[in-house]
Amino acid sequence: xxxxxxxxQLRASAWFDGECSELDSSEVRSHLLEDNAARNELxxxxxxxxxxxxLQPQVADDECVSRMRDRFQEGLSREIYxxxxxxxxxxxxxxxxxxxxxxxxxxVNAKAPSFEVYAQQPHQLDQAIHEFLSNPGK
Amino acid sequence: MTxxxxxxxxxxxxxxxxxxxxxxxxxxxxxxxxxxxxxxxxDGVQEVFIKVQRKxxxxxxxxxxxxxxxxxxxxxxxxxxxxxxxxxRSRSLQDCEETNxxxxxEDSYSNPSLDAERNERRLMVRVALDKLPDNFRxxxxxxxxxxxxxxDISLVLNVKQGTIESRIYRARARLALEIANLEDDLNx
Numbered sequence: 001x002x003x004x005x006x007x008x009q010l011r012a013s014a015w016f017d018g019e020c021s022e023l024d025s026s027e028v029r030s031h032l033l034e035d036n037a038a039r040n041e042l043x044x045x046x047x048x049x050x051x052x053x054x055l056q057p058q059v060a061d062d063e064c065v066s067r068m069r070d071r072f073q074e075g076l077s078r079e080i081y082x083x084x085x086x087x088x089x090x091x092x093x094x095x096x097x098x099x100x101x102x103x104x105x106x107x108v109n110a111k112a113p114s115f116e117v118y119a120q121q122p123h124q125l126d127q128a129i130h131e132f133l134s135n136p137g138k
Numbered sequence: 139m140t141x142x143x144x145x146x147x148x149x150x151x152x153x154x155x156x157x158x159x160x161x162x163x164x165x166x167x168x169x170x171x172x173x174x175x176x177x178x179x180x181d182g183v184q185e186v187f188i189k190v191q192r193k194x195x196x197x198x199x200x201x202x203x204x205x206x207x208x209x210x211x212x213x214x215x216x217x218x219x220x221x222x223x224x225x226x227r228s229r230s231l232q233d234c235e236e237t238n239x240x241x242x243x244e245d246s247y248s249n250p251s252l253d254a255e256r257n258e259r260r261l262m263v264r265v266a267l268d269k270l271p272d273n274f275r276x277x278x279x280x281x282x283x284x285x286x287x288x289x290d291i292s293l294v295l296n297v298k299q300g301t302i303e304s305r306i307y308r309a310r311a312r313l314a315l316e317i318a319n320l321e322d323d324l325n326x
Contacts, residue, residue: 013307017281019288044314051317052282054260055267057170060163064180068166071184072158079188 012038016045154191157207162187165211171283172215172275173268174222182218186211201293208294212280216272262324266316274309281306 008031014020015028032038060068165186169179189210197206267275273295280286280294288306292299 010303010307013310014288014303017288017306019303045310048310048314048317049282051259051263052267052278054256054263055171055283057167060166064166064176065163068162068180068183069158071180072155072162072187075184075188076154076191079191 008035008038009041012042013045016042152194152203154187154194157190157194157203158187161204161207165207165215168208168211168279168284169215169218171279172219173264174215174219178218178222182215185218186214189214205290205293209296212276212294216276262317262320266313266320269316270309270312273305274312277302277305278309278313 008028011020011024011028012032015025020028032042162183166179166183169182169186170176172182174182190207193210197203267278270278276295277291280291281288286294288299288302291297292302295302297305
């Protein structure tokens, strides 16, 4: 298939869908008058359009819309219920985590005696002992 | 026809319930056009609006709200349709025909033999359309059944307009081929 033919096919298709400018439309019409195959293709699209038109459904009646609304409301309530439940669980989990963190911090910091703190710095202890031993009379 | 225009910022004043009131019937029609049965279409509409409810906060107003809603609807209905097909794969041909028998528009005239012929043709077109890949089927539905412009289709599908133009052309060719094959099968 040549590029030129392809280009004309796409232009004709756009023209068929009413998507062409005035200028393009007149060019496509002239082309269609000259090209038998393009006219056949155009007829095929018209047939397809008629065929597809058979699939146009009935508009949803009030009863159907009201039924769908009820179901949607029901679904929405379920959605809101699940969301609030998830939020509640998340709040509980967050509160537990916070309590554990605070508890942990308190255990580590509040219970620590000063001697242990001092002993945690061995070089200071060594220095104090050294000073004490070097000046026993003080 | 173009998408009903709602400016991007108008979503701030909309809840999923407002959108339901405004668009439910349209989305139901879209679901039927996508090949869902009346019952499945109702399920589909519910799924669409629950998803809208979840996602409405994430809508950043980059496109019109109606375009965004169509996009959400199309994606949700595509997934719903796949689920339905998977579920009904084991069902008999009779059931499949029921799935395909969307409530068609009633015509003003009534002629039993003509109606039967139309129904047969409608079923054939439906089957042929269902055989197309998703991207072909969707552009044809949006163009031929929803009557959207190329620009609106490109916005809904988030694809360049030139791509839509060529996709519609190829989709028509493919659909014509599928219908011709089905006609051949019927004549054999």
